[in-house]
Structure formats: structure tokens, C-alpha cells
Amino acid sequence: MKALVAVKRVVDYNVKVRVKSDGTGVDISNVKMSMNPFDEIAIEEAVRLKEKGVVTEIIAVSCGVAQCAETLRTAMAIGADRSILVETTADLQPLAVAKLLKALVDKEQPGLVILGKQAIDDDCNQTGQMLAALGDWPQATFASKVEIVDGKLQATREVDGGSEILSLSLPAIITTDLRLNEPRYVTLPNIMKAKKKQMDIVKPEDLGVDVAPRIKTLKVVEPPVRSAGIKVADVAALVDKLKNEAKVI
């Protein structure tokens, strides 16, 4: 069974972004870019399934600018076998990415597609579910444990109040939550090996997908700043402030 894993190039999670002064977006020139952390978990899970003999080939896909090739090299250093870059400078929104992935899924026929549950830049949390809907596939979002039992996907999902377990027929979509696994460190020999792995480059037009944005960003501003309050000397002073100043207890 093939597994297809979608990876997104995003501003590194340690970078605190700044809003551009003209209010058109955030300034991402000259900031460190990395693979979306949830997608790293997605690749790691695919590699673990391959190590267990469930998955035979892992195809990493990234949609975006030419530099997404670096993200795909990282995915291949973690253990993806080959990769596909859907190259475009267009502003890609989740529905467009889901359609691009659907076109590749139709071509590659994977048994599993694994994606991060959300990207830490736009925080949308949509693409996996949209891809599932487009293919009429079942979905296990926010997965914290997955295994293949008797040809079916058994997935534990993180939900409000606890967790639930679903059984899904294949092909199926998985989106990863934080507790699914801890991605391995990429080693230098694997980085070297990844350079030799195959990377195909296609354009959205080649896949027949219209990627025009459906949501228009009118402006982007800084959030209201919450100013720091005061330090209190001891517990008694804290209780006094909460009772008499803030009046919250």
C-alpha cells in the first residue's frame, strides 16, 4: 500500500511574526522557514507504518513556491521514498490544496493519505477533511494512535473531553495530532541520501486544478496588546487583589 503525505513549508514555529506596516500581511522575508510541525509527525507516522511493513512506498507532496523543494528534501530525509512538488506562486488556500492533492491521489492511488491537522501559519485546519470529502473517503482527524487491523484503519482521535476510536475502511485520510509520535532527528547520511531521491515537479495547470483564492484578505493587523500587570509580593497580596481589585473571586 502506498501512503501519500502532504507537507507544508511554513514560518518556523519559533519565529514571532511581524505584521507589515501596510497591513497587507505578515512579513515573511528573511525569516526561518521549516516544515509544519504536524506534517513532520505525518511523515514520521508514514515511515513507522513502512517499518511495520504496512506501507510499501511513501510519496511526499508539497504545494507552493519553488523553495518547498527543501521541505520535500527534509521529508525524504525522514524517510519518504520520493516526492512531488506542485509548484506555483499563487496564494494557495485549503480548498485549492485539497483539489491538487485529490488530483495526485487519483494518479497515485494511495491507501492512506496522512496530513498535519493544521498549519501553524494560517491555522485553518481544513485541508485533510476537504480532501476526504472530495474523494468521499472516511477521515480520522486529530489522530493520536493509528494501526491497521484486518485491512482496516483503527484510529484513536483526540476529541473534546477525551478520545474516541474509529474503524475506517481504506483508502482513508489521517490528520495528525501532537501525541501521535515524536518525529526522529534527521541524520546527515539520510540528508545526503535524500538528495538522490526522485522529485517530480508539476504545475496546478498540469493537474487541471483552478487554484484561484476564494477568501480575500482585506487587511492584517497586530492583535491588541495586553499589557503586563503588576507583581504581587505574596499570596496574601494576591488574594487581596483578586477579591478587592479584580473582583473575580
Add this chain to the structure above:
Amino acid sequence: MTSLVIAEHDNASIKPATLNTIAAAAQCGADVHVLVAGFNAAAAAAAASQIAGVSKVIHADESGLAHGLAENVAAQVLAIAASYSHIVFAATASGKNIAPRVAAKLDVGQVSDITKVISADTFERPIYAGNAVATVQATDATKVLTVRTTGFDPVAASGGSAAVESLAALAASASVSFLGSEIAKNDRPELTAAKVIVSGGRALGSAEKFNEIITPLADKLHAAMGASRAAVDAGYAPNDWQVGQTGKIVAPQLYIACGISGAIQHLAGMKDSKVIVAINKDAEAPIFSVADYGLVADLFVAVPELVAAL
């Protein structure tokens, strides 16, 4: 223009997040209908009909809808979607799971996590863990939205008298089945609806200490308990307690952070709280930059002292 709100419920009652979602929907269009898709969920539908501002409740009942599976609920929404200008979900685990399926099938973009309705097609939403706020306009005919509940005051759960209309339930998807769940049972308020939250971080050191130190304070304040990602990853607290960018977004009247340093991802989940108290022995911890009241102290001493003083 009519909005359809997809109720979040346990078949017996309506979850509080639905009330905030209805408030957001009411700002989008004149009429608000509520879909209760469940199994033996007449009580939930009846509760929905009491909610202020709801003009119609649509009730679909089928065993496949018992556990809110996305495949089945989305199909039920799509069966009636054509009548609505806005289809609105709470940005909870459930709403996030279902909404994009509906949007993709309608071939429309979805606006996630709205915190403000500016007009029927224009919304505010936080991006980059809340480090920026975007104003976005949805250009498709049908707007599919998820609502960040902390952005909207809930409507009243009573005072309404909407008619309940039955909707023929669709057959359940054969490709997915529900095997079971582990939902923690406790008497505490739900994290996202609590007035007071006591949250613990990695400094607690173990699950035992987390329980020993945080629980008495939460008991005393009738508070919900939360945790930082570090504490959850270390196994000190269950995963659904995680407050932050990719966990729960909360905005209680009082948020007490004990031994939490305050990574930007954590701050993204709680900085809209009305009053923030931080107890941490590191005076330089970033949590103090958002705290109204900071106490630089060893939490193992200060928290029990606080419990005794309340």
C-alpha cells in the same frame, strides 16, 4: 438570508459552545435555524428550541448520527445546505472535523475560527497563533464558518420557542464505524465554558504532583483544569486539557497559570482571559508579560498557601 447552525450536543442536551455559535450566526443573517443531528436526540432538539433567537430547529435522528461522525453529519448538512446563506459550526474538535467536508462538497472556501463578524461576508480571524489578526472576505455564495467561541458572548439558553421540524435521516456511511470512546467524567465545568481555569505546566514535575497541587485549587474555585503542551506531552495531564494554539482556546474570567513559562503557542490559547494570574519561580518567564497579577514564587509552596487563604 438564513443561517444554519450545527448544534453540538450529547443527544440529551446542547453544549454551551453552540450558544456562542448562534450569537455569531445571528450577526451574519436575519434568521437562525439549528440542526440537531443525533440519535434519540429529541431532548437535545427540544433544548435547542428553547434557545433565544432560534427560529427553527431541524432534527435528524439516526443511529449513524449518535456519535457525530463527520461523514454522516456532513451528509445531513449537505441535504439542506441549499436553503442557507451561512453554515456555521463551533470551532471545537467536532465542528473543525465536520465543517471542511461541507465546504469542500459545496465547492466553497471555509473561514475558520472567526472572532468577529464585520458584515455578512467579512470576518476577523486570528492567524499565526494569534500574532496577527486578518480581516477576510468570503467570496463564495455560501459561507461556511467555524466560530471561536471566546469571540462571542453566548445567547440565552432559554426564552425561545422555535418549532422543531423532522428531517429524514440519511443512511450512515459504510466506510466508518465508531468503536468506542473514553470521555473523562467529572463534575468540573467544561474547559472552554469555565469561568475560572487553573492550569499547570511542566514545573509540576509529575502527574501525581499535578493532581496534588492543582486539583485542590481548582476544587476551591469550582474551576476547570488546564495544562500547557509541555505538561500534556510529559503525561502529567490528559490531552484534552491542553490550552494553546492547537489545543483549546479559552477566555475565562480568571485564568491561573501555575508553573507555566508562557510559550507563544500557550499564550495564543489564553491571552483573552479577563484576569490572568501567573505563579512561577522564574521572574523572567514570558507568562508575566501577559499576567495581570504575577507572583514570583515556588508553586509547591504558593499554591497550597493560596488554597488555604481562599
